[in-house]
Amino acid sequence: MTNDRSVTRRDALMLAGGAAALGALGSGVPQMAQAAAPMLGVSRPSIYRFKLGAFEVTNILDGFVQGNGPHPTFGNNQPAEVVQEYAKSQGLPPTRIENPYVNTLVNTGKELVLFDAGNGKIRMKTAGHLPDLMQTAGYKPDQVDIVVITHAHPDHMGGLIADGKPVYPNARYVICDREFDFWHKGENIPDARKPNRDLFMQQVAPLAEKFTMIKDGTDVVAGIRAQAAFGHSPGMLAFRIESEGQQLLNWADTANHYVMSIQQPDWHVSFDQDKEAAVANRRRTFDMVSADKIPVVGFHMPFPSVGWVEKTGTSYRWVPASYQFNL
Numbered sequence: 001m002t003n004d005r006s007v008t009r010r011d012a013l014m015l016a017g018g019a020a021a022l023g024a025l026g027s028g029v030p031q032m033a034q035a036a037a038p039m040l041g042v043s044r045p046s047i048y049r050f051k052l053g054a055f056e057v058t059n060i061l062d063g064f065v066q067g068n069g070p071h072p073t074f075g076n077n078q079p080a081e082v083v084q085e086y087a088k089s090q091g092l093p094p095t096r097i098e099n100p101y102v103n104t105l106v107n108t109g110k111e112l113v114l115f116d117a118g119n120g121k122i123r124m125k126t127a128g129h130l131p132d133l134m135q136t137a138g139y140k141p142d143q144v145d146i147v148v149i150t151h152a153h154p155d156h157m158g159g160l161i162a163d164g165k166p167v168y169p170n171a172r173y174v175i176c177d178r179e180f181d182f183w184h185k186g187e188n189i190p191d192a193r194k195p196n197r198d199l200f201m202q203q204v205a206p207l208a209e210k211f212t213m214i215k216d217g218t219d220v221v222a223g224i225r226a227q228a229a230f231g232h233s234p235g236m237l238a239f240r241i242e243s244e245g246q247q248l249l250n251w252a253d254t255a256n257h258y259v260m261s262i263q264q265p266d267w268h269v270s271f272d273q274d275k276e277a278a279v280a281n282r283r284r285t286f287d288m289v290s291a292d293k294i295p296v297v298g299f300h301m302p303f304p305s306v307g308w309v310e311k312t313g314t315s316y317r318w319v320p321a322s323y324q325f326n327l
């Protein structure tokens with residue numbers, strides 16, 4: 001490389017007088033005006049793919065909701081001040097909350113299995129991005145073979161039908177028989193869940209013939225097995241995903257918040273239909289995944305929504321995955 005005299009001179013000046021000397025050198029040179037970069041707003045990661053044995057697992061951020069909280073949604077059986085103080089002690093805002101919606105797509109090599117359908121575009125502006133982001137992630141909605149509905153709450157089944165057509169036109173569907181029956185019969189629906197029942201009749205009931213009703217222990221496909229997780233809803237299922245000896249639990253809504261539900265598993269959550277059964281499911285699940293060191297994906301865990309649960313005395317904490325799945 002030929003010696004550039006100006007660089008040589010600049011380097012000599014830097015050595016002699018550092019930045020001040022460079023400033024003096026530059027002072028006689030006209031400067032191009034720099035336009036300020038535009039403010040672009042918050043940006044959230046929304047697609048994350050990792051390997052589990054021979055499977056590929058892709059988490060996709062359908063969206064999020066912001067609102068007042070965590071109390072009374074979390075710590076529903078606690079005084080507001082207790083929950084607010086606890087939020088502050090954990091570095092979280094005491095009176096505002098954001099809750100993500102994260103779908104999990106598993107490519108087994110034979111089938112493309114989508115866990116839950118997201119909110120759909122009509123519920124809120126900040127959610128319903130699943131079908132678009134799925135394409136960004138490299139899949140077309142018509143490639144989905146099976147849509148597993150972990151439970152029939154709006155954020156999990158509101159995106160099954162759009163504009164009168166199934167969003168996943170070639171898919172069959174899977175749900176727990178107890179969950180389907182509860183919403184389909186429509187008896188004993190709590191008042192707060194009546195709009196949920198209406199949405200079920202719009203989104204799930206029209207596809208009933210394509211649904212397979214399953215139970216605790218049913219294999220959806222080879223390597224994906226249902227596991228009862230009742231409480232949050234009458235027939236919510238979690239799913240064990242296993243390939244080449246590697247395991248992952250999709251625990252659906254066993255925990256709805258990575259701090260409030262995991263570190264305070266006994267605190268009631270307003271979304272939980274049977275609150276004590278949901279507490280029991282949390283403790284049973286957290287004990288199992290922490291003892292066996294099974295990684296977890298969860299619909300409301302902070303994106304990319306994969307991590308572990310660590311036992312801490314009588315409680316637990318969420319340990320997000322970093323690069324463990326990439327190696």
Ligand SMILES: [Zn+2]
Nearest residue numbers: 153155253299
């Ligand atoms: Zn949910």
